[in-house]
Amino acid sequence: MSNSTKRLRIEEDEPITKPFNxxxxxxxxxxxxxxxxxxxxxxxxxxxxxxxxxxxxxxxxxxxxxxxxxxxxxxxxxxxxxxxxxxxxxxxxxxxxxxxxxxxxxxxxxxxxxxxxxxxxxxxxxxxxxxxxxxxxxxxxxxxxxxxxxxxxxxxxxxxxxxxxxxxxxxxxxxxxxxxxxxxxxxxxxxxxxxxxxxxxxxxxxxxxxxxxxxxxxxxxxxxxxxxxxxxxxxxxxxxxxxxxxxxxxxxxxxxxxxxxxxxxxxxxxxxxxxxxxxxxxxxxxxxxxxxxxxxxxxxxxxxxxxxxxxxxxxxxxxxxxxxxxxxxxxxxxDTQPDIQDSPYAYNLPPIRGEIKFENVYFSYDEEKPVLKNVSFTIKAGETIALVGETGAGKTTIINLIARFYEPQNGRILIDGHDIKNVTLNSLRKQIGIMLQDTFIFSGTIADNIRYAKPDATMDEVIRAAKIVNAHEFIMKMENGYDTEVNERGSRLSIGQRQLIAFARALLADPKILILDEATSAVDTQTEILIQQAIEKLTSGRTSIIIAHRLSTIRNADRIFVIHDGQIVEEGSHTQLLEKKGYYYNLYTSQFKYFEK
The missing domain is CATH 1.20.1560.10 (ABC transporter type 1, transmembrane domain)
Structure with missing residues (x-):
C-alpha cells in the first residue's frame, strides 16, 4: 500500500454508525x-x-x-x-x-x-x-x-x-x-x-x-x-x-x-x-x-x-x-470474526518432520489481480529453499500462506501430508518460526524479547540461543547485559543487532519449519557474516524457506525457486540455474551480482 493511499485511509471518516440500538x-x-x-x-x-x-x-x-x-x-x-x-x-x-x-x-x-x-x-x-x-x-x-x-x-x-x-x-x-x-x-x-x-x-x-x-x-x-x-x-x-x-x-x-x-x-x-x-x-x-x-x-x-x-x-x-x-x-x-479460524473438525497437528507441499494453489488479495496462479511444489523435510523474484512476484505471499495468515482461494497446502485447513492454528504455528524483514523488538529487556516465543525458557536457554546466533557478545557489552531495557521497536539497537536477537528468538522456539523473509537486508558486511553464520546454524536440521537479496544466502540453498508473475518459472541450485541462463541468470546479473562486490 502506498503512503498516499494510507494517508487518505487515515484521514477519511469511518462509516456512519447505526441508529441507537x-x-x-x-x-x-x-x-x-x-x-x-x-x-x-x-x-x-x-x-x-x-x-x-x-x-x-x-x-x-x-x-x-x-x-x-x-x-x-x-x-x-x-x-x-x-x-x-x-x-x-x-x-x-x-x-x-x-x-x-x-x-x-x-x-x-x-x-x-x-x-x-x-x-x-x-x-x-x-x-x-x-x-x-x-x-x-x-x-x-x-x-x-x-x-x-x-x-x-x-x-x-x-x-x-x-x-x-x-x-x-x-x-x-x-x-x-x-x-x-x-x-x-x-x-x-x-x-x-x-x-x-x-x-x-x-x-x-x-x-x-x-x-x-x-x-x-x-x-x-x-x-x-x-x-x-x-x-x-x-x-x-x-x-x-x-x-x-x-x-x-x-x-x-x-x-x-x-x-x-x-x-x-x-x-x-x-x-x-x-x-x-x-x-x-x-x-x-x-x-x-x-x-x-x-x-x-x-x-x-x-x-x-x-x-x-x-x-x-x-x-x-x-x-x-x-x-x-x-x-x-x-x-x-x-462481532468481527477472524477470516482464518479453526474448522469445527480441526485437530492438533502432530510433531512434524517439515515436508511442505503446494497443490495448485491460487491466491489473490483482491478479485482483480491474482498473486499466485496455480502454484505447485514440494519441499522435502530438512531442505533449505530460497525464494527469489521481482518485487510483487509472490514470494512473501507463499510464506504467509504456509503460516496460514491468509487462505488460498483454490488448491491445498500440506505439511507432512496434513492439509493445514484441517489442523488447529495454534498447533500449526507453534511448529513454524518466522522472521520478517521488519524485525519487531518489543519494549522490555533483551532477555524478554528472546524469550518471547518461549515464555517459560530459563536464562541458560536464552543465553545459549544468543551464543549460537552470535548475539551474546554484543549483548554483554550493553550496560545491563540481558537485562538491558530496549525502547519500543528496539530503537536503541542497530538493524543487525535486532536481527540477531530475532534469530535467537527463533532458535529458542526450535521450529521444524523456519521462514526468513529478507533477514539479511540492510546490514554491513561484518554483520552479514555474523548473520550468515547464524542462518547456517538456524537452518541445520529443519526445513527452511528464505527470501533474500544477498547472494551468500541464496547460493547455499539446496534449491532456488524463481517466482515470476505468480508462478514458479525455474527451480534448481545456484549453479544449475546460472547454466540455464533464464530468469535466474537475468536476476543474478542485474541484482545479485552487485552484492558479490
Missing amino acids: WSQFVRLLRYIKPYRRYFIYSFLLMLLATFYNLAGPYLIRLVIDIDIPHRNIHALLYKSVFYIVLTLLYVISLRARTIFMTKLGNSVVSDIRMHLFSHLQKLSLTFFDSRPAGKIMVRVMNDVDSLSELLSNSILNVLVDTLSLWAIIVIMLSIDIKLSLVALGVLPLLILIIMVLKNSIRIRWQEVRKKSSTLNAYIHESIQGMKITHAFTREEKNAEIFKNLNTTFKNTWMKAIRVNNLFWPTIEFTGTLSSVLIFLFGIWMMRKGYTTLGTIIAFSNYMGMFWQPINNISNFYNQLLVAMASTERIFEIL
Missing part, C-alpha cells in the same frame, strides 16, 4: 452480571438514601402546620433530631453506594477492555491491513473509558431516580391532588423538547467519536514515522495536516456540547415555571382555605426533589448516547 445496551449490561452483588448492595443503599431524603419535606410540613402553631417545643425538638439523623444516614448510604459502584464500574470496564484486547489477538491479518493502528487503539482505550461513568453511576442512578419520581408523585397526590396537577402540568413541554433533542445529540456524539479516531490514528502514524518525517523535512506539512484534523475534532466536539447543553437550561426553565405555578396557585388556594402554608412549602421542596431526578435522567440519556456511540464501535470489533 437498545439490544446493544442490553448486551453491555451483561458485563455487570459477575459483579451483580455490588449492584444489589448499591441499589438497596440508594433506596434507603431516597427514603431518608423524601421524609424531610414531610417533617417540615408537620412542623409548620402543627408544631409551630401549637408551640409544641418538645415535638419540634424531636423532629429536628430525627431530621438530623435522617440526614446523617442519607450521607452514609451515599458514601457506601459510591464505594460499591466504583468497584463495579472499574471491574466491568477492565473486563470489556480485556475481552476486546483478547479478541484482537484472534483476528486475521486482513482486519489489521484495512485499519490504521491508531483507530484500533482508540477503541481499546478511549471508547472503553467512555463507558466508565455510565457503568459506575448512571445506570443505578436512573433506576433509583425513576423510583424516586414515582414516590414523589404518590406523596404529592396523597397530600393535594389539585396542587399536584398544577405542579406536573409542565411535563408535556419537557418531554416534547427532549424528543426533539435526542436524535441530534446521538448523531453529534457519533461524529465526535469518528473524528477522535481519525485524529489518534494520525498521531500514532506520525510518531511511528518520525525518522522519515525528519529525513524528508515534513514537519511543517505534518503540522498543517494535524492542525486541520485537530480543528475539525474541536469543532465537532463543540457542536456536540452545544446541543448536549440544551438539556440543562430546559430542565431549569421547566423547574422554575413549575415552582412559580405552585406558589401562585397555592396562594390562591390558601385564600380559599383549601390548603396550608406547610403544604405549599412541602410541595415546593418535593418539586425541587422532583426536578433533580428529571435532570439526572436527562443527563443519563446524554451519557447513554455518548457511551452507545462508543459501544457500537466496541461491539463492531467484537
